Amino acid sequence: MSGPLHKDYAGAKLGMWLFLFTELLLFGGLFLLYAAYLARYPREFGTAGGQMHLGFGTLNTVILITSSLLVAMAVTAIQRNARRMVLWLLGGTVLCAAVFLFNKYLEWSDEIGKGIYPNSPKLVAAPPGESVFFSLYYLTVGLHGLHVLIGGTLLTLVAVRVQRGTIHAGDYVLLENGALYWHLVDLVWIFIFPLYYLIL
Amino acid sequence: MIPVENVPPAGDGGFWNDTGKTGITAWIFSTDHKRIGLLYFYSVLTFFLIAVVLGVLLRIELMAPGRTIMGPQTYNAVFTVHGVVMVFLFIIPGFQGSFGNLVMPIQIGARDVAFPRLNLFSWWLYIAGAAVIITSLFTGGGPPDTGWTFYVPFSERTGTNVSLAVFGVFIVGFSSIVTGLNFVTTIHRLRAEGMTWGRLPLFVWSLYATAWVQILATPILGITLALIIAERFLGTGLFDPARGGDPLMYQHLFWIYSHPAVYIMILPGMGVISEIIPAFARKPIFGYKMIAFSSLAIAAAGSLVWGHHMFTSGMSDTAILVFSFLTFVVAIPSAIKVFNWVSTLYRGSISLEAPMLFALAFILLFSIGGLTGLILGAAATDIHVHDTQFVVGHFHYVIFGGAVFAFFGAMHYWLPKFYGRRYAEKPAVVAWVLMFVGFNITYFTMMVLGMKGMPRRYYDYLPEFAPLNLVSTIGSWILVSGLILMLVNLFRGLFKGEPIDRNPWGAATLEWTIPTPPPTENFEEEPVVTHGPYDFKGAGIP
Numbered sequence A: 001m002s003g004p005l006h007k008d009y010a011g012a013k014l015g016m017w018l019f020l021f022t023e024l025l026l027f028g029g030l031f032l033l034y035a036a037y038l039a040r041y042p043r044e045f046g047t048a049g050g051q052m053h054l055g056f057g058t059l060n061t062v063i064l065i066t067s068s069l070l071v072a073m074a075v076t077a078i079q080r081n082a083r084r085m086v087l088w089l090l091g092g093t094v095l096c097a098a099v100f101l102f103n104k105y106l107e108w109s110d111e112i113g114k115g116i117y118p119n120s121p122k123l124v125a126a127p128p129g130e131s132v133f134f135s136l137y138y139l140t141v142g143l144h145g146l147h148v149l150i151g152g153t154l155l156t157l158v159a160v161r162v163q164r165g166t167i168h169a170g171d172y173v174l175l176e177n178g179a180l181y182w183h184l185v186d187l188v189w190i191f192i193f194p195l196y197y198l199i200l
Numbered sequence B: 001m002i003p004v005e006n007v008p009p010a011g012d013g014g015f016w017n018d019t020g021k022t023g024i025t026a027w028i029f030s031t032d033h034k035r036i037g038l039l040y041f042y043s044v045l046t047f048f049l050i051a052v053v054l055g056v057l058l059r060i061e062l063m064a065p066g067r068t069i070m071g072p073q074t075y076n077a078v079f080t081v082h083g084v085v086m087v088f089l090f091i092i093p094g095f096q097g098s099f100g101n102l103v104m105p106i107q108i109g110a111r112d113v114a115f116p117r118l119n120l121f122s123w124w125l126y127i128a129g130a131a132v133i134i135t136s137l138f139t140g141g142g143p144p145d146t147g148w149t150f151y152v153p154f155s156e157r158t159g160t161n162v163s164l165a166v167f168g169v170f171i172v173g174f175s176s177i178v179t180g181l182n183f184v185t186t187i188h189r190l191r192a193e194g195m196t197w198g199r200l201p202l203f204v205w206s207l208y209a210t211a212w213v214q215i216l217a218t219p220i221l222g223i224t225l226a227l228i229i230a231e232r233f234l235g236t237g238l239f240d241p242a243r244g245g246d247p248l249m250y251q252h253l254f255w256i257y258s259h260p261a262v263y264i265m266i267l268p269g270m271g272v273i274s275e276i277i278p279a280f281a282r283k284p285i286f287g288y289k290m291i292a293f294s295s296l297a298i299a300a301a302g303s304l305v306w307g308h309h310m311f312t313s314g315m316s317d318t319a320i321l322v323f324s325f326l327t328f329v330v331a332i333p334s335a336i337k338v339f340n341w342v343s344t345l346y347r348g349s350i351s352l353e354a355p356m357l358f359a360l361a362f363i364l365l366f367s368i369g370g371l372t373g374l375i376l377g378a379a380a381t382d383i384h385v386h387d388t389q390f391v392v393g394h395f396h397y398v399i400f401g402g403a404v405f406a407f408f409g410a411m412h413y414w415l416p417k418f419y420g421r422r423y424a425e426k427p428a429v430v431a432w433v434l435m436f437v438g439f440n441i442t443y444f445t446m447m448v449l450g451m452k453g454m455p456r457r458y459y460d461y462l463p464e465f466a467p468l469n470l471v472s473t474i475g476s477w478i479l480v481s482g483l484i485l486m487l488v489n490l491f492r493g494l495f496k497g498e499p500i501d502r503n504p505w506g507a508a509t510l511e512w513t514i515p516t517p518p519p520t521e522n523f524e525e526e527p528v529v530t531h532g533p534y535d536f537k538g539a540g541i542p
């Protein structure tokens, strides 16, 4: 074994950025489908988009932006070695993640209750483009929700390490990378929100 | 020649005897890039051999018209599994995983890759994905029968175990991404002092370009495969015309990954050739900058040509024109490489040893594969030969005649360095002749059959195609006998052969300056690089 290699900060962050690119491209495939199908079914996308809950969407956008702010503050706080502060801020971020998912649960329950879900009898009978819109909506938002879950878990693990003192002012690249990941989750939502809730 | 210093028994010396761990755990939990490289090497080699057996079975079935050894459904499953294993379990992870890991860190003067534990993780992901794919063959509705392309709508409707197989490929794709970002970071951060970008060995340049393709293209494959699973389980209807979806969108997404993926397969092979040729022509490589640049150019331009797989699928004429044009454009950087290799050979003092023979075979076979690719890239001609045996012949020329022959060359060139012993030269040459001859008989004949109109992916054919099919099948036996001879000779040599010194070939890159086999930390002291990778004078090699 090569023993503990000396830590390469720039390397660790470069690796993380590359990973974030791959995540963006993963969503990129779905956005590509969105673009192609929007061009084909502008009217159906319009009617379908009109049925979305703007309230839930807006609320969740505010929650995610706030959480991004909190995690960014956590990174500044760790540089000053304010451990308790970091823990509070990370706790706030994870709480936001949980509330976001809870809202999503309410929103989906309502939509499913109205018979809007992939392959539902209602959508099968609807004009073709509407079914495509909602399928894409469920897949994109579902994949994003999965990322919220992963990000929340990741930040919880980071918080445990801050608590234990293995992440501190002298070595916080893990927190920084966790925060980067969380910003990605936020960023993707910033595209989802207008595409599905606003512009149609 | 310098006298052989100390002659350790095979599998001993250097990195072979480090660590407190023993037995299998010293390997499967090791973070040493050389051990991971060998893990990858033996894993991909195993899958290669399994898929070769399947390929030979396909050829035996096609030996005579009608049912020979298997029925249509079995044939469908066998060519699917042959393709999936060759592509996703052998050649895509193969080069980066095995020779990339073994050689790249040493060539740039590093002790290891940037993220050694992530490196091990990528091998585990690969094994997990492979296990899922194997499970899919024996459970549920049986092995997938869609072809390696998993085209909708068939992949959504078939009762075979497509979902599990696709999930396995998804995991292997994740492993590929992890390797890619590890290599990009390594090459940026861990180059030794004096190892400027202009002194990077061309193999490293090719790995660098490949790693970028892995990072940028593989996520698209991931989402595409995930969509197949969603379509099958949730009925999302995104590719179903009855619900407003479009099967063509699947083809776009699939090829947005899978055309760049052919560069994941071939670029490292080109890198190997760029190492072997100067070493055995005893001449600095001709056009270093152009070769390095063309790797990047191939990676970049290659991401814009996927549509050439869809000329007959119903795209607009404009799209066909654009994709056709761009396909011709990507041929340019490949041709640049070929011309530079040939110019390097010109007036070199060439020694025709096994690695060099494989390199020369690469140049010829890859050129044939590349030029027949242009026949497919021009829409007017593609329409006639699309989905025929011509296509099968063409891509075997590129992947097998190109990438896999380069892989064999790399095995003869680098493995002795890591074992401290080498194979016997004569049998290696005989094996090479058998493979080269067998290869051309097998696949050139298939191209001719395709020109005559024999479609691909059929277990049966019209009687008029019988004679040529028999020839092709006999060719595949010659090919495989050469392959067996090569492997027996190579491995007997690695374990029992003549011991070798640091630099048996007289090459000028860094891996030949350290002891054989390399020590665990590669370099006794941090190297300082003072000359280019093909500067034989600077390296003091006569």
Ligand code: HEM
Pocket: B052, B055, B056, B058, B059, B079, B080, B082, B083, B084, B086, B087, B090, B091, B146, B147, B148, B149, B392, B396, B399, B400, B404, B456, B457, B458, B459, B476, B479, B480
């Ligand atoms: C002795 C070696 C090999 C033999 C005899 C062989 C034979 C064949 C044959 C006969 C087919 C066409 C089946 C058909 O369309 O009816 C085929 C398809 C294919 N082969 Fe090979 N092959 C060999 C090696 C390889 C290698 C080294 C690779 C790649 C690394 C490869 C990749 C593929 C792929 C991707 C397909 C397409 C499968 C599909 O249609 O979905 N083969 N092979």
Ligand SMILES: [Cu+2]
Pocket: B258, B259, B262, B305, B306, B308, B309
């Ligand atoms: Cu292509």
